[in-house]
Amino acid sequence: MSTYVVTGAASGIGLVTTEILTGRGHRVLGVDLAGSDIDADLSTAAGRASMVEDVRERTDGRIDAIIACAGLSSPTVATVRVNYYGAIATLEGLRPLLAGSPAPRAVAVASMASLFPPDEELLSLLLDGTEDDAVARAAELAADERAGQIYGTSKRGLALWVRRQAATPEWAGAGIPLNAVAPGIIETPMVTDLIATDEAKAALLQTVPMPLNGIAKPEVVGNLIAWLTGEENTHLCGQVVFVDGGSDAVLRGASTW
Template identity: 30%
Template sequence: MSSDLPDTVIVTGAASGIGHAIARHLLAQGVTVAGIDIDADGLSETREALGDRFHPFAGDLCDPEIPERLVGAAWDAVGPVAGLVNAAGIYPVTPLFDMAVAEWDAVLNLNLRAPFLMVQALGRRMAAAGIGGAVVNIGSSASTLARPGIAHYGSSKAGFSQLTRNLAIELAPHGIRVNAVAPGLIGTDRVMEHAQGVGRAEHAAKVARIPLGREGRPEELVDLVAYLLSERASYVTGSILFVDGGLTLGIPSY
């Protein structure tokens, strides 16, 4: 195992997408991963694929009681946890006038309230045990780049960036660092399926605005996440690092 990484890390959203790629990469580095997701079947498949150092914990993080319960279960099952990656999230696209309160609440609850509760639950245990560690939040370029249909998502990710900064200040005295990685267009399986179907034109329009001229790959995030979890980043906290091919830089061409 890479000696500068935590022995055990909790990863939310571990059954698919970016969370799954992060869990896979950490396991390859010798880290034990407690994977949390609402998709119990996906977690079981992930364990079969990745091995017995992946410990699945199924639950709906939109339920405010679940983060405390699952953090406690993971801590009891795999021992003290010194790392957390908040990767779970949802990304519906709905025009403003069609957006129901229930959809707004679902996005804010999973994308913003759940990671707050995860950090609170784990941070208390880490502080009580006297162990330092690191949290990495998976944000989004939508935290700064507005576009139609994502008032709820963009607001959740903008709040997530500010939450990252506030948590970094409050947890620094306990030796716990908090940073965020903000991806742009990342070609997860779900994104690419959409891009090859009904979302073809939308995907092409997004790619056209990216200075590097392509979507990113989940694998292009994982080394940065591992770095932020590791002791190599021991003087880095409260940072929001964009991985977006230059999407948020400004106007790409004339």
């Protein structure tokens, strides 16, 4: 039995992933604003720190896998704080607790929206600036017609962070496979309004084409995450795995990057 930490565990992909893992006999500590094992607000530095400390206390400082799934899709600064800084604080803050595991591993949940054109200034600030400056830029975007770029940019930043960090001594050098998944449209509360009618679904699929079996159930992503964070995964490093029914292939064509 392995011990997992799953953020965003109260609903959507996080909840289903938790159910898959517990069904296989693993111990899972769920983290969310409410309704899980640990209540924490990952949009704040205090919430991130308290989450790490709560996990440490409940596990005697030893876990086997981290799944940074918590995320928002609203066109607000909170989306940047949770999707990027909350995810990184989860991965970096809990990484020392993997040291005692015989098969440590970690996954972040990005999105196929990372393929859409980002706000380059926000992306640069996420990767190389400060949280305060990135949040200030997000606030500028949120105030006008560019608000829709916040979500995709936050997810691209997270995917690029994984690419930058996965092969470093702290991750690969410590024997920890660090990867990301990039879901397409998944039937979760986050997209309920966007797929409420056949017309709405059709319109969304014009933007996010999913020729292989269409819109997916969260179990599709949960099963992939379970493998990526399982002991069988010994060499997948720094990959962003698109589980999107073919959106990546349609939108990027022959490109492999």
